[in-house]
Amino acid sequence: MAFVTVHGGQNVSIGNQSDTVTVYGPGPATVHAGTGDSYFIYYDGGKAAVGNGNNSIYMQGNGTINAGSGNNNIVELNWANDTISVGAGNDNIWLWSDAKVTEQGAGGNDTIHLAVGNDTIGVQGHATVVGQAGWSSFGSATIAGGELVVKQSHPGGNQANIGTSYDSAVGGHITMMGGAAPTEFLGGTGTTVMLGGSGSDTFQGGSGHDTMTGGTGPNAFEFVAKDAGGHHVITNFTSGDQLYVEGLSLSYLQSHNDITTSGGNTTINIDGGKTSIVLQGFTGLTSSEVITHKP
Numbered sequence: 001m002a003f004v005t006v007h008g009g010q011n012v013s014i015g016n017q018s019d020t021v022t023v024y025g026p027g028p029a030t031v032h033a034g035t036g037d038s039y040f041i042y043y044d045g046g047k048a049a050v051g052n053g054n055n056s057i058y059m060q061g062n063g064t065i066n067a068g069s070g071n072n073n074i075v076e077l078n079w080a081n082d083t084i085s086v087g088a089g090n091d092n093i094w095l096w097s098d099a100k101v102t103e104q105g106a107g108g109n110d111t112i113h114l115a116v117g118n119d120t121i122g123v124q125g126h127a128t129v130v131g132q133a134g135w136s137s138f139g140s141a142t143i144a145g146g147e148l149v150v151k152q153s154h155p156g157g158n159q160a161n162i163g164t165s166y167d168s169a170v171g172g173h174i175t176m177m178g179g180a181a182p183t184e185f186l187g188g189t190g191t192t193v194m195l196g197g198s199g200s201d202t203f204q205g206g207s208g209h210d211t212m213t214g215g216t217g218p219n220a221f222e223f224v225a226k227d228a229g230g231h232h233v234i235t236n237f238t239s240g241d242q243l244y245v246e247g248l249s250l251s252y253l254q255s256h257n258d259i260t261t262s263g264g265n266t267t268i269n270i271d272g273g274k275t276s277i278v279l280q281g282f283t284g285l286t287s288s289e290v291i292t293h294k295p
Contacts, residue, residue, distance in 0.1 A: 001017065001018050001019060001020070002014075002017065002019045002020075003019070003020050003022075004019050004020070004021045004022070005021075005022050005024070006021060006022070006023045006024070006029045006031055007023075007024050007025075007029060008024065008025040008026045008027030008028060008029050008044055008046075009027050009028075009029060010029045010030070011029070011030045011032075012029070012030070012031050012032070013031075013032040013033075014031065014032070014033050014034070014036075014038070015033075015034050015036070016034030016035045016036050016051070017034075017036045017038075018036040018037045018038050018053070019033070019036065019038045019039075020038070020039045021033075021038060021039065021040045021041070022041055022043075023040065023041065023042040023043060023044075023046055024043050024044065025043055025044025025045075025061075026044060027044060027045075028042075028044060028045040028046035028047065028061065028062070028063070029042075029044075029046040029047075030046055030047040030048075030049070031046070031047070031048055031049070032049045032050075033048070033049070033050040033051060033053070033055070034050075034051045034053070035051040035052050035053045035068075036051075036053045037053045037054045037055060037070075038050065038053060038055050038056075039055070039056045040055065040056065040057045040058065041058040041060075042057075042058065042059045042060055042061060042063055043060050043061070044060070044061045045059070045060070045061025045062040045063050045080065046059075046061070046063055046064075047063065047064045047065075047066075048063070048064070048065045048066070048067075049066045050065075050066070050067050050068060050070075050072075051068045051070070052068035052069045052070045052087070052089075053068070053070045054070045054071045054072065054089075055067065055070060055072045055073070056072070056073045056074075056075075057072065057073070057074045057075070058075045058077055059074070059075070059076055059077060059080070059082055060077040060078050060080070061078070061080055062080045062081050062082065063080065063082045063083075064082070064083045064084075065082065065083070065084045065085065066085045067084075067085065067086045067087060067089075067091070068086075068087045068089070069087035069088040069089045069105055069107075069108075070087070070089045071089045071090045071091060071092075072086060072089060072091045072092070072093075073091070073092045074086075074091065074092070074093045074094070075093075075094045076094060076095045076096040076097065076099060077096065078096060078097070079096065079097040080096070080097055080098070080099075081097070081098045081099070082095075082098075082099045082100075083099070083100050084099060084100070084101045084102070085101075085102045085104060086101075086102070086103055086104065086105075086108065086110065087103075087104050087105045087108065088104070088105020088106065088107035088108045088125065089105070089108060089110075090108070090109050090110065090111075091103075091108070091110040091111070092110070092111050092113075093110060093111070093112045093113065094113045094115075094132075095112065095113065095114050095115060095117060095119055096115045096116070096117065097115070097116060097117035098117040098118050098119065099117060099119050099120075100119070100120045100121075100122075101119065101120070101121045101122070102122045103121075103122065103123040103124055103125055103127060104124060105124060105125055106124045106125050106145075107125055108123070108124065108125035108126065108127070109125055109126045109127070110123070110125075110126075110127045110128070111127070111128050111129075111130070112127055112128070112129045112130070113129075113130055113131075113132050114129060114130070114131050114132060114136050114138045114150060114152075115131075115132045115135045115136050116135055116136060116152060117152070118150065118151045118152065119149070119150050120147065120148075120149050120150075121143065121147065121148045121149075121150075122146075122147040123143040123144075123145060123146060123147070123148075123172070124145060125144075125145070126142070126143065126144050126145075127142070127143045128140070128141075128142050128143075129141040129142070129143065129148060129150075131165075131179055136152065136165075136179075137152050137153075137163040137164060137165040137179065137181035137182075137183075138150050138152060138165040138167065138179065138183075139165065139167075139176070139177045139178045139179030139181075139183060139197050140176075140177045140179070141167065141174060141175060141176045141177065142174070142175045143172060143173070143174050144172065144173040144174075145172045145173060146169065146170065146171050146172015146173055146174050146188075146190055147169075147170035147171055147172060147188075148167070148168070148169060148170070148174055148176070149167075149168040149170060150165060150166070150167055150168075151165075151166040151168075152164070152165050152166070153165075153166070163181060164181060164182045164183070164184060165178070165179070165181055165182075165183045165184070166183075166184045166186070167183060167184070167185050167186065168186040168188065169185075169186065169187055169188040169190065169192040169206065170188045170189070171188045171189045171190045171208075172188075172190045172191075173190055173191045173192075174188075174190065174191075174192050174193070175192075175193040175194075175195070176192065176193070176194050176195065177195045177197065178195065178196045178197025178198075178199060178201050178215055179197045179198070179199070180197060180198050180199060181197070181199050182199040182200055182201060182202075183196065183197060183199060183201045183202070184201070184202040184204070185201065185202065185203045185204065185212070186204045186206065187203075187204065187205050187206030187207075187208060187210040187227070187230075187232075188206040188207070188208055189206060189207050189208045190206075190208045190209075191208055191209045191210075192206060192208060192209070192210045192211070193210075193211045193213075194210065194211070194212045194213065195213050195215070196212075196213060196214045196215025196216075196217065196219055197215045197216075198215055198216050199215065199216075200217055200218055200219065200220075201214065201215055201217065201219050201220075202219070202220045202221075202222065202295070203219065203220070203221045203222065203234075204221075204222040204223070204224065204227070205221075205222070205223045205227060205230065205232040205275075205277070206227050206230060207227045207228065207229040207230050208229075208230045209230055209231050209232075210230065210231075210232045210233070211232075211233045211235065212232065212233065212234045212235065213234075213235045213236055214234070214236055214237070214238070214241060217238075217240065217241060218240045218241055218242070219241045219242075220241065220242045220243075220244065220295045221234055221237070221241065221242070221243050221244070221277075222244040222294060223244065223245050223246060223270075223275065223277060224246050225246045225271075228270075228271045228274055228275050229271070229274050229275055230275060230276075231276050231278075232275070232276065232277045232278065233277075233278045233280060234277070234278065234279050234280065234282075235280050235281075236280070236281070237279040237280075237281075237282045238282070239289070241289065242289060242290075242291050242295055243277075243279075243285070243289055243290050243291070244290075244291050244292075244293075244294055244295065245268065245270060245277070245290070246270075247292045247293070248270070248290075248292070249287070249290060249292050250285060250286070250287045250289075250290035251287070253268060253270075253290070258270055259285070261283045264281055264282075264283060265278055265279060265280050265281065265282070265283070266278070266279040266282055266283050266285060267279075
């Protein structure tokens, strides 16, 4: 085991041993490592390209991290824009601000912690994504092959958790769960489960198959023409919630025979039957619940 010091602008290879690597500025540096289990800390950004060992990588400043199929611990230390790529291992990733995370291996099973940034997470295998308590307005999510985009609106500082989290399931199989802060959920082209938290949440269906469960609410459920198609189920629509169907009024839906009730459920079919919306266990929609302008 060796202690290696790297300075800004250098491009260094350290081989397959297990080392402790400290990367100083000014400016970024690049370190290539083999299959050892190494510890890296970057003080002014840079690039880490590591093999299949079990590495710990701490990045301060803008960085690029390419890791293999080991079990890595990756920590973003401050406000930065980082690009992180991992393999088929079981990685533990802590994000502070803006990052793009890509899991390349179908056998990967990672845990990703979000703080206050805007993040894009693409997963070939599986991942669990959680918001850091006291900092993040994001609740949590599980991904089984797909892409999740999280954008957070917050006042800054350690009051980030009182903002709004905008959670988008771009594709794949994703379950998204709201937290204490308001959440705006957006379904994608795959199969999405949206579970509201304790805030007033907004659910927007995608073009895939969505299951939506409101939290303590009240909640809003939206369906727009640009995401036409798919099958959508609202499991617990209640009086006081709002339903927006691309500006269509209740009277319009009724006059065009787009609404049916059966078995205690309400079904709305639009776009020539391409899009279906099922309100489980709810009948008797009123004009105050079917709104014509987005809330």
